[in-house]
Amino acid sequence: MPISGRSVEDLLPPFLRHGWIAREEGNRLYVTDRRRLPSEHVEVECRSTEDAARAIRDMVTQGGGPLEVALHALRLAYRRGEDIREAAALLSAARPTNSTMRRTLSAVLDEADCGKDLDEAIDEAFAYYDDLYDRVSDVGEALIGDGDGILTRCFPEHTFMLSVRKAVENGKDVTVYVPETRPYLQGARLTEPSLRAMGIRCFLITDAMGAHFMAEGKIDRFMTASDLVLSDRTVVNKTGTLSDAIAASFYGIPYYAFSLSIDREARRDAIIMESREGWGEPGSGARMLYPLFDMIPPELVTGIITKDGVI
Amino acid sequence: MPISGRSVEDLLPPFLRHGWIAREEGNRLYVTDRRRLPSEHVEVECRSTEDAARAIRDMVTQGGGPLEVALHALRLAYRRGEDIREAAALLSAARPTNSTMRRTLSAVLDEADCGKDLDEAIDEAFAYYDDLYDRVSDVGEALIGDGDGILTRCFPEHTFMLSVRKAVENGKDVTVYVPETRPYLQGARLTEPSLRAMGIRCFLITDAMGAHFMAEGKIDRFMTASDLVLSDRTVVNKTGTLSDAIAASFYGIPYYAFSLSIDREARRDAIIMESREGWGEPGSGARMLYPLFDMIPPELVTGIITKDGVI
Numbered sequence: 001m002p003i004s005g006r007s008v009e010d011l012l013p014p015f016l017r018h019g020w021i022a023r024e025e026g027n028r029l030y031v032t033d034r035r036r037l038p039s040e041h042v043e044v045e046c047r048s049t050e051d052a053a054r055a056i057r058d059m060v061t062q063g064g065g066p067l068e069v070a071l072h073a074l075r076l077a078y079r080r081g082e083d084i085r086e087a088a089a090l091l092s093a094a095r096p097t098n099s100t101m102r103r104t105l106s107a108v109l110d111e112a113d114c115g116k117d118l119d120e121a122i123d124e125a126f127a128y129y130d131d132l133y134d135r136v137s138d139v140g141e142a143l144i145g146d147g148d149g150i151l152t153r154c155f156p157e158h159t160f161m162l163s164v165r166k167a168v169e170n171g172k173d174v175t176v177y178v179p180e181t182r183p184y185l186q187g188a189r190l191t192e193p194s195l196r197a198m199g200i201r202c203f204l205i206t207d208a209m210g211a212h213f214m215a216e217g218k219i220d221r222f223m224t225a226s227d228l229v230l231s232d233r234t235v236v237n238k239t240g241t242l243s244d245a246i247a248a249s250f251y252g253i254p255y256y257a258f259s260l261s262i263d264r265e266a267r268r269d270a271i272i273m274e275s276r277e278g279w280g281e282p283g284s285g286a287r288m289l290y291p292l293f294d295m296i297p298p299e300l301v302t303g304i305i306t307k308d309g310v311i
Numbered sequence: 312m313p314i315s316g317r318s319v320e321d322l323l324p325p326f327l328r329h330g331w332i333a334r335e336e337g338n339r340l341y342v343t344d345r346r347r348l349p350s351e352h353v354e355v356e357c358r359s360t361e362d363a364a365r366a367i368r369d370m371v372t373q374g375g376g377p378l379e380v381a382l383h384a385l386r387l388a389y390r391r392g393e394d395i396r397e398a399a400a401l402l403s404a405a406r407p408t409n410s411t412m413r414r415t416l417s418a419v420l421d422e423a424d425c426g427k428d429l430d431e432a433i434d435e436a437f438a439y440y441d442d443l444y445d446r447v448s449d450v451g452e453a454l455i456g457d458g459d460g461i462l463t464r465c466f467p468e469h470t471f472m473l474s475v476r477k478a479v480e481n482g483k484d485v486t487v488y489v490p491e492t493r494p495y496l497q498g499a500r501l502t503e504p505s506l507r508a509m510g511i512r513c514f515l516i517t518d519a520m521g522a523h524f525m526a527e528g529k530i531d532r533f534m535t536a537s538d539l540v541l542s543d544r545t546v547v548n549k550t551g552t553l554s555d556a557i558a559a560s561f562y563g564i565p566y567y568a569f570s571l572s573i574d575r576e577a578r579r580d581a582i583i584m585e586s587r588e589g590w591g592e593p594g595s596g597a598r599m600l601y602p603l604f605d606m607i608p609p610e611l612v613t614g615i616i617t618k619d620g621v622i
Contacts, residue, residue, distance in 0.1 A: 153519075177600075182491065182517040192597050204597045206493040208464075208518035208551025212605050215553060240519025242526060243554050250557045286503050286515045289488075294523050 002138050003169050008130050008158070011165050013194035016158055018126070021061065021068045027080060029072050031055045034062060034155075035184065038193040049077045049087040056094035059184065063225065064157045066094070067101045067129070071122050074105060078118045085109060097227045097236060097293060099263045129158075132260055135307040137162030140223070143256060143305065146172040148220040151210050151248075153179055154238035155186040155194075156225040159258035159305070163223075165198050176202040177213055179240060183290055186238075207240050211247035222248040222255040226304075229259040233298035233311065242294035245301070254302035262304070262311070313449050314480050319441045319469075322476050324505035327469055329437070332372065332379045338391060340383050342366045345373060345466075346495065349504040360388045360398040367405035370495060374536065375468045377405070378412045378440070382433050385416060389429045396420060408538045408547060408604060410574045443571055446618040448473030451534070454567060454616070457483040459531040462521050462559075464490055465549035466497040466505075467536040470569035470616070474534075476509050487513040488524055490551060494601055497549075518551050522558035533559040533566040537615075540570040544609040544622065553605035556612070565613035573615065573622070 009017055015037060022031045023043075029052055030043040044060045046052040052073035056066045070091040077087035088109055092102040104125055111121040140163030144150065148167075152160060167174050176195055181187035188204055195202040205213070213219050222244055228236035235241070235257045248255045303310040314322065325331055326348060333342045334354075340363055341354040355371045357363040363384035367377045381402040388398035399420055403413040415436055422432040451474030455461070459478075463471060478485050487506055492498035499515055506513040516524070524530050533555055539547035546552070546568045559566045614621040 179519065180493065182493065182519075188597065196596065202598070204599045206518055206550070206601065208490065208493075208521075208554050209600070209602065210519075211554035211557055212550050212602055213600075215606070239517070239523050243519050243522035243558055246522055246558045246561045247554055250561070285507065286499070287513070288515045289520075289524075290517065291520065291523055295526070 002134075003166050006169075008134050008162065011162055011169075012158065013161060013197045015190055015194050015197075016064075016161060018068070021065050022072050024072050024076065027076060029069070029076055031060050031065075031069050033060050034065065034186075034190060035059060037189050046073065049073055049082060049090055052076075053090045053094040056091065062095075062184075062186070063155050066091075066098050067104060068126075070101050070105055071108070071125055074108065075119060075122050084112070084118065099228055100260050103261070103263075129260070132307055133158040133162055136258060136260065136305060137166060139163075139307070139309055140256075140258060140305045141166040141170065143221070143223075143303075143310070144172060144174060145220065148172070149175045149177065149213070149218045151177045151179075151213065151219045151222045151244060152191065153187070153224045153241050153244060154181045155190040156223070156258065159260070160223055160225055161194060161198070163258075163305075164195070164200055168198075168200055174200060175218075176200060177210070177219065178202055178204050179207045179210065179244075180204060181238060181240065182207055183288075208243075210244040211250075214247055214251045214253055219248075219251075219253055222253055223305075224255075224257050226257040226259050227293060229257060229262050229304055231262055231264045233301050233304060235296040235301055235304070236293050237296065239291050239294050242296050242300075245296045249300050255296075255300060256303050256305050256310070257296075257301060258305045260306075262306070313445075314477050317480075319445050319473065322473055322480075323469065324472060324508045326501055326505050326508075327375075327472060329379070332376050333383050335383050335387065338387060340380070340387055342371050342376075342380050344371050345376065345497075345501060346370060348500050357384065360384055360393060360401055363387075364401045364405040367402065373406075373495075373497070374466050377402075377409050378415060379437075381412050381416055382419070382436055385419065386430060386433050395423070395429065410539055411571050414572070414574075440571070443618055444469040444473055447569060447571065447616060448477060450474075450618070450620055451567075451569060451616050452477040452481065454532070454534075454621070455483060455485060456531065459483070460486045460488065460524070460529045462488045462490075462524065462530045462533045462555060463502065464498070464533075464535045464552050464555060465492045466501040467534070467569065470571070471534055471536055472505060472509070474569075474616075475506070475511055479509075479511055485511060486529075487511060488521070488530065489513055489515050490518045490521065490555075491515060492549060492551065493518055494599075519554075521555040522561075525558055525562045525564055530559075530562075530564055533564055534616075535566075535568050537568040537570050538604060540568060540573050540615055542573055542575045544612050544615055546607040546612055546615070547604050548607065550602050550605050553607050553611075556607045560611050566607075566611060567614050567616050567621070568607075568612060569616045571617075573617070
């Protein structure tokens, strides 16, 4: 159920408000370093498009962050008189899995090609996403029942946060179980503090505990964001999502993934899966494997939550 | 296949050798603090049975550690002229899930009641376990194939380590995938360094990545220790085991649990499941839930590896 008289910006936790993700000041872009939240609010200064692309590559921001960073960076590239197609290509390549960012930049460029002012096209893109978050989260809210225990993964950002916030504002009793999401700890550093800031009951758990709480009957649904959804409903999301999706299926618990847009073009076998090395680990000398994303096959996905309803 | 001419002590990694787990010196017991391995080798001094029980409760040692600590502590209690039944009860209560420790202490007391010297009964108990580790790991080694990728969980200690070591000594190519095992990081701090010390190829992964590598076809079997095995083959082991056992079943990968002894008396509904609070977490102010153990139902368990073969 929509919440009347409250903007998306009002309902979001601080970390997800516009100025907190990234902001322009003169010709420079300042990106909040999510790796250091919640203990410190440090901004990374980007003086060039390459700086902004590096911030995305280095995980200064992630999830929905790169989209906002890229829109700001494109505007600044334009103001500096750079080739905006080259700038967009550089930014898109910094997070190949994020097709929403790539397609949004491409759409903005197309509008500029058709004669629209680039500034205006970028403003409209920001407004489009605020409206989209609002609509997708109305669909998400309707799936949440009174008394629900919800398991999530990583930092599911605007759509999930708004869905849960709206459910609670509508009087539903909701408890969220948040895996830490090693090695970057997005769950511990971003999701749990964001839920707490909104006054939503939540528990931090380790990454392998989802099935435990499902077996105890505490989880009614598993809900995550998605980095990519293919047209066959394959979901690409943070590693660990697959494990919990399999367990949810085993216990007959529905799994829903939020999606801003289905990628009609991407093919399962053509997805570039990123992998990173760990940092700050105990047991130095160890060889670590940290694939960033899982691919969750359609048979494990109950539904994709979109602005047009559940697919 | 057994390895001729090499003792269990020769084949084990340093952390699992007798003197490294716990040692007596005069009337005092020194227990290696596993929470600080591998960066530091610090021993906790225990001057009383209560000290030893506290070391077990506080997770100074875990897995197979409490069994050795309790046998040493019982010997020292006896030498100090304490009531050895009370000492055994205190030690057993310090780790209620560890029925192997409880039954071993009880068996030693029974032998003492029948007139055997307690010192001798304790020495025999230590020798019994060395022989048991050797026999169980021969069964485990036979299940490992050349070229296998093996996923484990937590610190699977003597039986698993010896099985993998023997497989490699017998010329099999083996790769072990080791989840960190948050929040105590037994995988990162104990398992991975132990495997590396034995020259076995291994990768450290985060706790939610098991299913990811199964989907990639890199895992041929999932093998763990067990804190308890019930007569219906329900396995009690570190939280996260359930998640990977469900994923293994989904992908048709066998799951084997090592067991020193099946607990014929324990009933599923009467198991005392321990739960702890986390420590040293980011996002202070967060409410954390850290259940210690999963219960893995028999339908997810391919076999229990015992000294008498695979059940």
